[in-house]
């Protein structure tokens with residue numbers, strides 16, 4: 058505890074899904090934490106000791122964010138699910154290159170000891186993910202490079218930047234590759250939401266309105282693995298405390314189809330839904346995490362079952378949908394009255 062109390066930690070993207078949960082976790086471990094983002098967390102108050110609204114595309118803001126900091130968890134990024142990353146290539150590449158490049162250099166200049174960069178399974182080559190029954194992806198399979206979308210290209214280049222800062226400047230870097238993280242307090246509507254949140258929202262809406270048909274993008278036979286947020290923040294912390302500087306997967310290795318995911322969520326909701334398969338961005342056909350190296354390096358892998366994680370996530374999203382439907386009813390009543 059003594060070391061932790063003296064350690065000043067920065068979490069960028071602390072107004073977002075994973076960053077917000079990570080701040081709470083690190084406070085629980087006894088750290089002094091500064092959160093930075095373009096916005097405050099949307100669904101509950103931050104536990105950070107200090108929270109600054111900064112734009113990390115800007116070099117002066119990165120210097121401001123990293124002053125007096127020992128360890129940086131770098132999560133800020135312009136990001137979203139397939140609906141967002143398949144439509145905003147230029148914006149994502151431009152914004153995230155600036156954030157990652159400036160944050161790494163500012164952390165070095167201000168004397169940070171450790172820097173953890175949050176990369177993505179999107180760095181893996183699309184040619185390894187063409188089959189729904191995909192071979193789980195190993196860390197050493199990112200090359201020859203053919204990442205998914207501009208989002209994946211930025212992640213791969215920033216991974217390399219971290220490795221070179223480690224070699225050239227002896228900055229103690231860590232690189233994690235997330236595989237579809239989900240949970241409460243994450244984006245659930247508006248276009249950036251990923252499949253677990255989108256399907257929870259659609260199924261909650263079906264349940265609460267009695268219209269039991271939901272849209273699924275594609276035939277639903279595409280596969281993914283999904284990792285619950287509590288496992289994600291624990292894994293991030295374990296990686297930061299390790300001495301491992303190479304990229305490391307952080308995800309579940311249980312692969313399900315999107316149709317199976319919808320069935321599991323419908324079971325949480327206690328309703329039966331009919332799936333309507335519609336056109337939509339699908340990304341890779343299959344994706345799963347190989348956790349061999351994760352187990353080797355951390356002696357641990359995510360433990361929370363998909364069923365448990367979905368039950369907690371669904372309950373939270375059903376609450377948001379209920380509020381949203383009630384607000385719509387109030388607006389319609391008011392419009393009728395005037």
Ligand code: NAD
Pocket residue numbers: 069070071072073074075076093094095096111112113114131132133134135136137152156175176177178234235236237238239244251
């Ligand atoms: P999120 O969108 O909820 O959080 C990212 C935060 O970064 C947002 O709050 C956003 O406002 C902030 N941000 C964006 N531009 C900024 C800027 N210029 N200055 C300051 N803040 C800025 O996303 P998340 O799910 O919490 O993801 C966190 C990190 O993990 C990201 O780097 C993301 O690419 C990576 N990642 C997430 C997943 C996942 O499944 N959630 C998968 C792979 C990688």
Ligand code: GDC
Pocket residue numbers: 136137138139140142177178179235236237238250251252253255256272273274275279281315337338339340341
């Ligand atoms: O958005 P996502 O969760 O991202 O989509 C998973 C699959 O679910 C896709 O094939 C998509 O077509 C399908 N899907 C079906 N219906 C829907 O209503 C829907 N909404 C959404 N969003 N998807 C639906 C993600 C990236 C992240 C990130 C992670 C790393 O890709 O978007 O930014 O880095 O990967 O694992 P996904 O898993 O393809």
